[in-house]
Amino acid sequence: MWRIEGRFSSKRNRVWLMSGFKGEVCVLKVYSKPEAGVEARILSRLGAGGLRVPFVLDQGVNWLRLSYFPGRNLCELWEEAEAGGGDGKELLWPLLDWLKQYHSLDLGGLNDLNWRNFILCNDGKVAGLDFEEEGGGTLLEDLGQILAYAITYDPPFSKWKQNWINWALPAIVEYFNFSFNLNILESNYQKALTGLLKRRSSNSEK
Numbered sequence: 001m002w003r004i005e006g007r008f009s010s011k012r013n014r015v016w017l018m019s020g021f022k023g024e025v026c027v028l029k030v031y032s033k034p035e036a037g038v039e040a041r042i043l044s045r046l047g048a049g050g051l052r053v054p055f056v057l058d059q060g061v062n063w064l065r066l067s068y069f070p071g072r073n074l075c076e077l078w079e080e081a082e083a084g085g086g087d088g089k090e091l092l093w094p095l096l097d098w099l100k101q102y103h104s105l106d107l108g109g110l111n112d113l114n115w116r117n118f119i120l121c122n123d124g125k126v127a128g129l130d131f132e133e134e135g136g137g138t139l140l141e142d143l144g145q146i147l148a149y150a151i152t153y154d155p156p157f158s159k160w161k162q163n164w165i166n167w168a169l170p171a172i173v174e175y176f177n178f179s180f181n182l183n184i185l186e187s188n189y190q191k192a193l194t195g196l197l198k199r200r201s202s203n204s205e206k
């Protein structure tokens, strides 16, 4: 028997934190569409590749029971960094480490790089969540998306965020050992931002 301990915020699905007899915790994700099979398959593939993602403990047609990552959601940390007078720079590196490792598996790009889909674990490493669609795209497109999401969180397009982006663009090029240049990264960022704003204006996705 599992007991509900709390509910995570989710627009598309219903996601709960559950606890068992011995105090063990897990996450129950119930899908609004029958996507459990797709996500379970992607999670197993990523986990087998050594990437930090939830482990599928159990599954049904429209639900998965997943291992829980204690830690903080990266989007919340990002908004808190700005509100609390931090510089937010420390959040970039673990996210890039995760993304770099993901791309070393050569499975294509990700579709959803919302910062809410990353947990900063207590050891300082990032875990990735939420893989309901098969990948496509490139590392540069993913990096563009990370930056595009970053600038749109609350308060969107603030001076603080613009400064952070101006710092992050060359820092990312350096992190990836100059395997691409600043202009290309910047144009991927602009393209991702245009796409994101268009999607947001046509639905209520955050």
Ligand SMILES: Nc1ncnc2c1ncn2[C@@H]1O[C@H](COP(=O)(O)OP(=O)(O)O)[C@@H](O)[C@H]1O
Pocket: 008, 009, 010, 011, 012, 013, 014, 015, 027, 029, 054, 066, 067, 068, 069, 070, 073, 116, 117, 118, 119, 129, 130, 131
């Ligand atoms: N395994 C997990 N460990 C910790 N938190 C999780 C886990 N799975 C989901 N969450 C939390 O629940 C939220 C929603 O889950 P997610 O898989 O992203 O579903 P959705 O499709 O609704 O975005 C996440 O943003 C995260 O805060």
Ligand SMILES: [Mg+2]
Pocket: 114, 116, 117, 129, 130
């Ligand atoms: Mg999500």
